[in-house]
Amino acid sequence: MLEEGSLKDHFQSSDRFGEGAILWFSKILSGFLLIAVLVIHLVVNHLVVSGGLLSHQQIVSYYQMAFIPAMEIIFLIVVVTHALLGLRSVLLDLKPSNKLLRVVNISFVLIGLAAITYGIWLVVAILNQG
Amino acid sequence: MTENKKYTWNIIFKIFRKKAGQPAHYDQFDVAVNPDEYILDGIERIWAYQDRSLVFSHACHHSTCGACGMLVNGEEKLTCITTFRSVTRNGGTLRIEPLRNFPVISDLAVDMTGMFERMHAVSHRPVIADTFETSRGRKKEREDLLRLADCIECGLCISACPISATSADYIGPAVLAGAQQPGTFGENVLNIVDSEDGAWRCHSAYECTRVCPSNVDPAWRIMDLRKKLVLTRVKRMMGIKEKT
Amino acid sequence: MSEQTPKAVNWMKWFDPRSRGVGMWAFIINRLSGLGLVLYLVLHLIMLGKLAKGPQAYDQFIAMMKTPFWIAGELLVVAAVFIHGLNGVRIILTSFGIGGDRQKQLFLIIMLVAGAAVIFFAWKMFAHAGGG
Numbered sequence: 001m002l003e004e005g006s007l008k009d010h011f012q013s014s015d016r017f018g019e020g021a022i023l024w025f026s027k028i029l030s031g032f033l034l035i036a037v038l039v040i041h042l043v044v045n046h047l048v049v050s051g052g053l054l055s056h057q058q059i060v061s062y063y064q065m066a067f068i069p070a071m072e073i074i075f076l077i078v079v080v081t082h083a084l085l086g087l088r089s090v091l092l093d094l095k096p097s098n099k100l101l102r103v104v105n106i107s108f109v110l111i112g113l114a115a116i117t118y119g120i121w122l123v124v125a126i127l128n129q130g
Numbered sequence: 131m132t133e134n135k136k137y138t139w140n141i142i143f144k145i146f147r148k149k150a151g152q153p154a155h156y157d158q159f160d161v162a163v164n165p166d167e168y169i170l171d172g173i174e175r176i177w178a179y180q181d182r183s184l185v186f187s188h189a190c191h192h193s194t195c196g197a198c199g200m201l202v203n204g205e206e207k208l209t210c211i212t213t214f215r216s217v218t219r220n221g222g223t224l225r226i227e228p229l230r231n232f233p234v235i236s237d238l239a240v241d242m243t244g245m246f247e248r249m250h251a252v253s254h255r256p257v258i259a260d261t262f263e264t265s266r267g268r269k270k271e272r273e274d275l276l277r278l279a280d281c282i283e284c285g286l287c288i289s290a291c292p293i294s295a296t297s298a299d300y301i302g303p304a305v306l307a308g309a310q311q312p313g314t315f316g317e318n319v320l321n322i323v324d325s326e327d328g329a330w331r332c333h334s335a336y337e338c339t340r341v342c343p344s345n346v347d348p349a350w351r352i353m354d355l356r357k358k359l360v361l362t363r364v365k366r367m368m369g370i371k372e373k374t
Numbered sequence: 375m376s377e378q379t380p381k382a383v384n385w386m387k388w389f390d391p392r393s394r395g396v397g398m399w400a401f402i403i404n405r406l407s408g409l410g411l412v413l414y415l416v417l418h419l420i421m422l423g424k425l426a427k428g429p430q431a432y433d434q435f436i437a438m439m440k441t442p443f444w445i446a447g448e449l450l451v452v453a454a455v456f457i458h459g460l461n462g463v464r465i466i467l468t469s470f471g472i473g474g475d476r477q478k479q480l481f482l483i484i485m486l487v488a489g490a491a492v493i494f495f496a497w498k499m500f501a502h503a504g505g506g
Contacts, residue, residue, distance in 0.1 A: 018326025021363040024356070028469070031462045038455055046448070046495060052502030053436050056429035083412045090405065092326055093333075094382040095297040115419060125426040204393035234378045292401060295387040298380040333405070334465050336397025336477055349397075350474045357470050 016098045017105055023085065030082035037075050064130045069123050076119040084108045137162035139220040143176060145184065146227040148234050156225075157181070169209035169217070170198050173226065173238070185236040193343055196284030200238055201227040206286040206341040229289035231302075242285050248301050252319050254308030255279055280346045281308060287338035287348050299327045303338035303348035310351040310358075324359045332356075396478040400461055407458040414451050445499050452495045456488035 044062075046052050054062065063069055088108055096104065141161050148154040159176045170188055177184045189195040191210045198209045202217055203225050218224055232240035260275040287303040288294045294302050301322065309315060309323045323329050332352045339349040389402050424432040438444060461484055468474045 016326070019330040020326075021324050021330075021356075021359045024330045025360050028462070028466050031459070032466060035459045035463065038459060042452060042455060042495070046452075046502075047498050050502070051440070052499055053439055055436060056425065056432040059425060059432075079415065083415050086408050087412050089330075089333075090409070093293050093296050093300075093331060093388075094385060095299055096382075118419065118423075122422060122426055129428075228378065230378070231380050232378060240378070292388045292398065295380055295384040296382055300380075333401055334397065334468060334477075335394075335401035337394060340395040340397065349477075353469050353471060353474055 016101050018101070019089065019092055027082060027085040027089065030078050030085065033078050034075075034082055037071075037078075041075070060126055060130045063123070063126045069127060073116075073120055073123055077116055080112050080115045080119075084112050136164045139163050139165050139214060141172060141214060141218060141221075142223040143172060144223060144225045145173075145176070145238070146225075147184075147237050148228075149183075149236055163214050165215040165220070166213050169200075169202055169207065169212045169214065169224065169226070172214070172224075173209065184238075186238040187240075194278070194282060196282035196344075199229050199284040199286045199289070201225075201229060201289070206230075206290050208284055208286065208343040211343060229285055231288055231291070231294040232285060240285070242283070245285055245288060245302065245304060246283065248305040249281075249283060249308045252301075252305055252309035252322060253315070254281065254305075254311055256281075258311075279311065280344050281311070282344050284343065286341045286343065287346075290337035290341045292335055292337065293331050293333060297327070297331065300331045301327055303332070303352060304346075306332070306355055307338075307346055307348035307351040310355040320359070320362065323355060324363070329356045329359055396481055400464070400477075400481045403457055404461045404465075407454040407461075410454050411451070411458060414454070440502075442500070445496075448499065449492055449496050453488060453492045456491045457484065460484040460487060 045054060049058060063072075088104060091104055092101075139162070141163050143159040143161055144156045145159065146154065147157050159180050161172050161175055161180075163172050163175075168191075170191065173184070173186055174188070177186070186200070187197040188210065189197045191198075193208055193211045196208070200207060200209050202209065202212060204227075206229065207217070214224075226238065228234050228238045228240045232242055232245075235241050256279050257276050258279045259271040259273050260277045261269045261271050262275075264270055281304060283304060285304065287307075291300075291303055293300050306323060306329055309319055315323070329352055332349075334349070334353075336349045338352075339347050342348060388405060391399055391402060421435060424435050439448070461481070464473070464477065464480045464484060467480070468477055473480055
């Protein structure tokens with residue numbers, strides 16, 4: 001019979017970076033921060049200008065506004081964080097092995113950094129066209 | 131079996147059968163029942179008069195022991211308190227299967243050892259102090275009055291949980307609710323529930339609360355636990371000492 | 375046939391709504407919309423690379439996106455954003471003890487709001503495509 005509180009030794013390995021309060025809270029906080037920005041993003045990109053979707057010139061002009069590049073980069077960081085934390089959470093539901101989880105963790109960090117780097121490069125490229 | 135005029139319905143039972151080393155299959159039994167009898171009564175009559183090799187778990191027959199949980203037409207039920215009338219009609223078919231997400235011992239009996247061990251490990255209290263409401267509407271506990279805790283450890287919630295289907299290590303709604311029940315938790319229990327296999331595997335499907343036959347409301351308890359875990363971790367990060 | 379042993383291959387069970395309640399429908403829809411949005415995000419970031427190639431490349435792509443087929447596809451994205459976002463709010467609220475006993479009603483309200491949003495966006499987007 002297990003002693004009270006000894007479950008961790010029997011059922012869990014401490015040799016893995018799984019999920020805890022802080023990661024879960026980061027996932028829901030990033031999601032919450034996204035909601036308003038995403039709705040604004042949908043409205044701006046689909047409903048505002050004549051014809052709906054913005055043309056290249058309209059986007060370049062939009063990015064010339066002072067706070068837009070910073071806002072879009074923060075938006076990208078938050079959305080990539082939420083997407084990768086969410087996808088990782090789905091994969092954790094499948095109870096991957098320690099080795100596979102380590103691969104997932106490293107890959108997702110690299111993918112996230114790559115996506116954000118790409119996004120910043122793209123913002124700079126758009127600004128340079130203005 | 132003598133004809134009994136109170137058995138006014140005829141029900142077709144399709145029962146999951148699985149013995150060691152043999153493939154799983156379904157056996158069909160026709161049973162005369164009273165619509166206000168319980169599913170467990172029908173299963174017992176099948177065992178008594180038609181097939182003595184049928185294995186199933188049962189004990190108290192009044193929703194206290196939690197032994198008789200099964201799938202009835204794909205839905206988790208405590209069969210000692212589920213009437214025929216509530217799940218079918220005269221001439222209907224009942225598909226009876228063992229609970230999901232537990233190893234099958236034989237036929238309808240499953241091995242719940244893991245759940246019982248986990249319940250003990252998170253300090254679930256099977257007997258608790260009763261509460262009463264004062265004249266001012268406040269709830270107070272009376273240590274001299276004890277009652278059985280709501281959770282009867284039937285396992286229906288774990289069977290219904292979609293995440294318990296894919297992760298054997300997820301401790302499950304019953305255990306998380308059991309950890310929340312005492313109101314506070316020590317360091318060991320905190321590490322169990324604030325983990326990959328603890329409260330963060332719950333994705334708010336609410337199936338546990340829907341199938342619970344005993345008003346435990348595991349989903350609410352898991353939400354409460356998550357709130358407490360986040361507050362505990364934030365306080366620790368900020369160096370705020372908790373009252374013990 | 376019921377599955378007994380929890381294992382990763384049971385993942386299809388996540389999406390089986392038979393004999394399940396409203397909360398399970400919310401879980402299924404949230405999971406599907408989330409996975410769909412991850413896929414969309416990847417494609418979206420890749421396609422936005424056309425902005426760096428200059429007006430001709432990007433505007434040609436936008437012209438294609440204004441056809442009815444792709445507008446319908448975009449509406450799926452709009453639906454997914456509203457459903458996943460609002461359901462996320464529901465999960466945040468219930469996770470902190472607010473509205474847990476009304477989670478079914480909250481989900482139905484979310485679906486109604488998402489439905490209204492999709493109808494509004496559809497009306498506007500197809501009107502834009504028609505030259506309105």
